[in-house]
Amino acid sequence: xxxxxxxxxxxxxxxxxxxxxxxxxxxxxxxxxxxxxxxxxxxxxxxxxxxxxxxxxxxxxxxxxxxxxxxxxxxxxxxxxxxxxxxxxxxxxxxxxxxxxxxxxxxxxxxxxxxxxxxxxxxxxxxxxxxxxxxxx
Amino acid sequence: xxxxxxxxxxxxxxxxxxxxxxxxxxxxxxxxxxxxxxxxxxxxxxxxxxxxxxxxxxxxxxxxxxxxxxxxxxxxxxxxxxxxxxxxxxxxxxxxxxxxxxxxxxxxxxxxxxxxxxxxxxxxxxxxxxxxxxxxxxxxxxxxxxxxxxxxxxxxxxxxxxxxxxxxxxxxxxxxxxxxxxxxxxxxxxxxxxxxxxxxxxxxxxxxxxxxxxxxxxxxxxxxxxxxxxxxxxxxxxxxxxxxxx
Numbered sequence: 001x002x003x004x005x006x007x008x009x010x011x012x013x014x015x016x017x018x019x020x021x022x023x024x025x026x027x028x029x030x031x032x033x034x035x036x037x038x039x040x041x042x043x044x045x046x047x048x049x050x051x052x053x054x055x056x057x058x059x060x061x062x063x064x065x066x067x068x069x070x071x072x073x074x075x076x077x078x079x080x081x082x083x084x085x086x087x088x089x090x091x092x093x094x095x096x097x098x099x100x101x102x103x104x105x106x107x108x109x110x111x112x113x114x115x116x117x118x119x120x121x122x123x124x125x126x127x128x129x130x131x132x133x134x135x136x137x
Numbered sequence: 138x139x140x141x142x143x144x145x146x147x148x149x150x151x152x153x154x155x156x157x158x159x160x161x162x163x164x165x166x167x168x169x170x171x172x173x174x175x176x177x178x179x180x181x182x183x184x185x186x187x188x189x190x191x192x193x194x195x196x197x198x199x200x201x202x203x204x205x206x207x208x209x210x211x212x213x214x215x216x217x218x219x220x221x222x223x224x225x226x227x228x229x230x231x232x233x234x235x236x237x238x239x240x241x242x243x244x245x246x247x248x249x250x251x252x253x254x255x256x257x258x259x260x261x262x263x264x265x266x267x268x269x270x271x272x273x274x275x276x277x278x279x280x281x282x283x284x285x286x287x288x289x290x291x292x293x294x295x296x297x298x299x300x301x302x303x304x305x306x307x308x309x310x311x312x313x314x315x316x317x318x319x320x321x322x323x324x325x326x327x328x329x330x331x332x333x334x335x336x337x338x339x340x341x342x343x344x345x346x347x348x349x350x351x352x353x354x355x356x357x358x359x360x361x362x363x364x365x366x367x368x369x370x371x372x373x374x375x376x377x378x379x380x381x382x383x
Contacts, residue, residue: 105380112373112380121367128369131376135383 028118032072035114039079040066042107051097055104058086076115076123083111084130091134108134145199148208149192155216156191160184167251168258177261179254186250191219223247270327273340279319281350283309283326286342290330294338301333 043063046052052059065078087094094104108131115127160183164174174180195215198204204211224247226240239245274282287309291302308329312322331339343350 105383109377109380112377116370116373119367121369124367124369124373128372128376131380135376135379 029072031117032076032114035110035117036066036072036075038110039107039114042103042110046100046103046107049099049103052100052103054093055086055090055100058082058090062086073118073120073123076118077126079111080115080123080126080130083108084126084133087130087134094134095136104134144208148212149195152191152195152212152215153188155212156188156219157184159191159216159220160187163187164254168254170258170262173258173261177254177257179250179257183247183250183254186247187219187223190223191216194219194222266328266331267324269336270324270331270339273336273343274323274327276352277323277343277350278352279322279326282323282343282346283313285346285350286326286330286339289342289346290334290338294334297333305329305333 040063043059043066046059047056047063062079062082065075065082068075070078095101112127112131115123118124161174161180164180164183165171168174174184192215195211198211198215198218205214222243224244226242226244228241230239230241231237232239240248287305291297291305309326312325312329315322317325327339330342334342
């Protein structure tokens with residue numbers, strides 16, 4: 001722990017911002033935990049639908065992330081990635097089944113709502129992109 | 138018999154305390170901040186390991202039949218041997234590729250906890266320091282602060298070496314050209330000055346310069362209300378409406 005040198009701008013800033021971000025994450029954790037419960041229920045609803053067999057693996061993967069004990073922001077980032085990839089792959093098929101479509105839409109609404117609470121630019125941009133891919137142009 | 142039992146229990150208790158004190162003294166010599174050791178989990182775990190190891194050594198000593206009649210000797214032998222055993226390594230393995238040297242022995246276990254303590258103490262210290270610097274540098278305009286505070290700090294601190302002065306000036310130039318926010322620049326500037334002057338002088342510099350280095354408008358103070366809203370929030374609301382309508 002050498003405190004006697006002038007550290008590089010980058011490392012000093014990264015450290016400082018890491019702590020500020022950690023505080024932000026701590027502030028958000030309880031707010032997002034409630035949302036994760038809702039998201040978990042939405043995903044359960046999808047999995048239970050008989051027509052959603054083709055989505056089971058993707059949804060279970062997202063559920064695994066939602067239920068994990070990781071930091072909320074990290075969970076949201078991973079969820080966003082997994083959601084984006086299943087939308088791209090199965091978007092059309094989902095829309096062909098009204099029941100599955102409805103259940104996925106409920107999940108996406110809660111997902112967008114959760115992301116908007118973070119005020120995180122990267123997450124918001126990614127979520128908007130993901131959901132836009134799902135909606136018909 | 139009950140008197141003997143009491144003596145043995147007391148010996149275990151004393152040897153445990155001996156181990157705890159050994160662990161605490163090692164941490165204290167490393168970090169020099171007593172409150173850090175007692176307020177963090179790694180500090181307690183490290184001391185407990187030393188205490189428990191001392192109990193184990195005393196148990197072995199008593200049950201192997203080589204104990205002394207005098208309890209204080211047993212306690213000292215057990216305490217010191219636990220200390221030595223925990224820090225022992227039988228041989229050193231050198232990784233040819235990385236050149237890293239790894240001690241093989243119980244010291245490897247103790248090192249894990251020391252590393253944990255290192256990280257935790259460092260984080261704690263950083264948080265406290267960041268809070269302090271953020272408080273001092275709050276509402277300061279980075280450009281005004283750097284142009285006024287740095288020359289003052291350099292001129293008034295008479296014991297600064299030329300190398301330290303040069304480093305500070307170069308670092309400030311580096312900060313000026315970096316692409317980070319003014320808030321982060323101010324924090325880094327505060328930290329760089331405080332490294333050479335200490336926090337009290339930094340605070341005093343701010344007080345003496347007063348309003349001259351304050352921000353005219355609170356655009357980069359980091360306060361909740363001042364933060365720029367991320368783009369895309371309106372779009373999210375539109376998407377939610379669209380999903381609900383469909």
